[in-house]
Amino acid sequence: xxxxxxxxxxxxxxxxxxxxxxxxxxxxxxxxxxxxxxxxxxxxxxxxxxxxxxxxxxxxxxxxxxxxxxxxxxxxxxxxxxxxxxxxxxxxxxxxxxxxxxxxxxxxxxxxxxxxxxxxxxxxxxxxxxxxxxxxxxxxxxxxxxxxxxxxxxxxxxxxxxxxxxxxxxxxxxxxxxxxxxxxxxxxxxxxxxxxxxxxxxxxxxxxxxxxxxxxxxxxxxxxxxxxx
Numbered sequence: 001x002x003x004x005x006x007x008x009x010x011x012x013x014x015x016x017x018x019x020x021x022x023x024x025x026x027x028x029x030x031x032x033x034x035x036x037x038x039x040x041x042x043x044x045x046x047x048x049x050x051x052x053x054x055x056x057x058x059x060x061x062x063x064x065x066x067x068x069x070x071x072x073x074x075x076x077x078x079x080x081x082x083x084x085x086x087x088x089x090x091x092x093x094x095x096x097x098x099x100x101x102x103x104x105x106x107x108x109x110x111x112x113x114x115x116x117x118x119x120x121x122x123x124x125x126x127x128x129x130x131x132x133x134x135x136x137x138x139x140x141x142x143x144x145x146x147x148x149x150x151x152x153x154x155x156x157x158x159x160x161x162x163x164x165x166x167x168x169x170x171x172x173x174x175x176x177x178x179x180x181x182x183x184x185x186x187x188x189x190x191x192x193x194x195x196x197x198x199x200x201x202x203x204x205x206x207x208x209x210x211x212x213x214x215x216x217x218x219x220x221x222x223x224x225x226x227x228x229x
Contacts, residue, residue, distance in 0.1 A: 022107045034058075035059045079101065176221060178221065
């Protein structure tokens with residue numbers, strides 16, 4: 001799949017033409033804009049993988065553009081500029097820029113920085129794909145960890161499995177047999193009371209005040225539902 005790049009550069013200088021040509025040679029899909037207004041329109045209409053932008057436009061500054069972009073999308077950003085103002089550079093990083101290059105620079109360096117940023121973004125997206133949310137709970141299904149309202153909860157492996165299985169099936173009632181089959185991989189276990197013990201310990205760890213997450217359907221089994229009394 002082609003990398004989709006948005007180039008927001010107000011100047012038609014030879015360096016910009018060379019930069020466009022060399023990036024196009026990499027088989028990237030490139031869209032261009034020369035004003036803040038045009039950049040915002042394109043960013044709102046299409047999903048881009050990375051933005052390469054200047055610090056000065058006819059209709060405003062790069063800081064203004066980045067601030068407005070942050071309201072409509074989260075896009076990795078490289079600044080390319082002749083501006084050597086350290087304060088502007090610091091502010092741009094505060095606004096979320098990923099890199100900042102001052103002319104003159106080697107186009108090969110720009111390519112390398114694009115690849116480095118996309119590797120980081122790819123890792124972040126992979127991490128995000130491993131996260132499952134259920135109300136206040138955040139499951140990392142690779143690390144097998146759980147956070148409750150942002151704070152990690154110390155669960156055993158079986159407690160994690162039980163909570164995860166019922167949380168991703170909210171309000172579905174799981175009998176002890178269901179839990180045994182899903183967690184212990186057994187149709188029947190010798191003593192179902194150990195499931196009740198795991199549920200009790202799980203509740204002790206995740207219930208906060210009057211807020212409960214694992215509910216009991218008497219005579220049937222357990223289910224997940226956040227209840228605040």
